[in-house]
Amino acid sequence: MxxxxxxxxxxxxxxxxxxxxxxxxxxxxxxxxxxxxxxxxxxxxxxxxxxxxxxxxxxxxxxxxxxxxxxxxxxxxxxxxxxxxxGANVPGQAEALLTTLMLRGPQTAAELRSNCERLHRFADISSVEGFLEELAERQPPLALKLAKASGAREARWAHLLCGEVIAAEPALAAAGGVDRDDEILQLRAEQARQAAEIEQLKAQLERIRSELGMGEA
CATH class of the missing domain: 1.10.10.10 (Winged helix-like DNA-binding domain superfamily/Winged helix DNA-binding domain)
Incomplete structure (x- = not known):
């Protein structure tokens, strides 16, 4: 789906x-x-x-x-x-990570491991990062690693279920720029957002046509 x-x-x-x-x-x-x-x-x-x-x-x-x-x-x-x-076709570990990101906003892998404790207990940070990377590699992606802010020890992750990178701009501004990999990831996320928005508009149009008793154009 x-x-x-x-x-x-x-x-x-x-x-x-x-x-x-x-x-x-x-x-x-x-x-x-x-x-x-x-x-x-x-x-x-x-x-x-x-x-x-x-x-x-x-x-x-x-x-x-x-x-x-x-x-x-x-x-x-x-x-x-x-x-x-x-509905989202994700395993329980990914469900826990996305849920925590939706509730608390962008977080580092270490913060996610701690904050997910009551939803799923991850063995270590590397396992958290593994599931986050899988979510980022999906088409369309469901998570994105943000650019590391200036002075920060770790980069934060954000979910993409709302079609935008939450709080990405401050992190990028603090970092003084975006490297090529981050730029590509953001472009892909924007493409996915636009594609999902188009599908949403199509569905709304079909619903309106149906309610008005109109056939396909």
Whole structure:
């Protein structure tokens, strides 16, 4: 399945569902209220959000349309569960890394290993880097290694599920430039973003045609 670009809130909703499945399994699947609280959580979140329940509900509807989220019946309160691993076709280790990047923003491999602890326990940093590199080599790529900031000991990684390199610009500016490999990676990421955006627009157009009872042009 080819994923379209996610909005920042869609990515946050999806990541919170994955996180809470592991950290508070007794409350999973999640109600709309608890999911909204998780999205607006002040700790372990970058950026901090202030989404309403209606906004979260709209994000859930979009994610359900992509088969990334399911609505669970059989309860007085509607609950939701994620289908991230299967929908994105990634292993559990990659799911944990992408989830942590969606929740906390760009991080080094060492930071990711520490912050992923409750989702997946990586044996060492090299195993984290291995899965990150696999995500970066996918077509389209799902992760990108950012240029090392001036004075930084390690480069940070960012996810590409929202179609842009989050916080890449400050890191590049601090580094005083971009080497050729980083430039190529960013160009590929931009091409993937544009291709996904085109597919999204096509899908929206087809939906409008269908709703209006129009045939194919």
């Amino acid at each position: 080819s994923l379209r670009i996610l909005s920042a809130l869609e990515a946050r909703v999806l990541a919170v569902l994955v996180e809470k499945q592991h950290t508070v399994p007794d409350s999973y699947p999640m109600s709309l209220n608890s999911l909204t609280l998780g999205c607006n959580q002040k700790t372990a979140r970058d950026p901090v959000m202030n989404a309403s329940e209606n906004e979260v509900l709209r994000a859930l509807d979009e994610l359900r349309g992509m088969d990334l989220v399911n609505r669970v019946s059989g309860s007085r309160v509607e609950r939701y569960e994620h289908n991230f691993r299967r």
